[in-house]
Amino acid sequence: MTHPPIRQRRSIRLQGYDYTLPGAYFITICTFERQLLFDVLKYQQVVHNQWFASASIRPELRLDAFVVMPNHVHGIVWITETDVRERLPVGAQGLAPLPQQPSKPHVTPRSLGAFVRGFKSAVTREVNALRRTPGTPVWQRNYYEQVVRTDDELNNIRQYIVDNPRKWQEDENNPANLP
Structure with a gap:
């Protein structure tokens, strides 16, 4: 008996x-x-x-523009400079840590992914x-x-976040606009 190949999810991150x-x-x-x-105010407040x-919680982060929409969240997160030594994994007694178990997903500490994972988890629990x-x-x-590369891009994104609630009726994430 042959099994169909397991489909691998394609990453949407910059390789x-x-x-x-x-x-x-x-x-x-x-x-x-x-x-x-998040149409429900108490969940939006969470x-x-x-x-x-x-x-x-995460001193390496600085938060910028942010908005909660009925079914999504937009925000700008700054990762600030940290001491490189703080970013190196260290195990017991300052030795290199044991290799990760391959079955567990790996999230790099102090990364954008670590922030998103923690944020989503905390909101979900509450x-x-x-x-x-x-x-x-x-x-x-x-x-x-999206990696923000220029000041113009940053300002455009900030404006997009500010304008987003006003433009909800036309938003592609609004279920009323789905075919």
């Missing part, structure tokens, strides 16, 4: 890019199945609280506690990111 590098990153995170979860708590639905997905798998 070879180090997402621990200092700089600005524009991220979009969508709710599971694009549900209008997202706000967790976003702003992230800066105190939202599910409020609605008494443990284990229910809040977010779609993965997230969208």
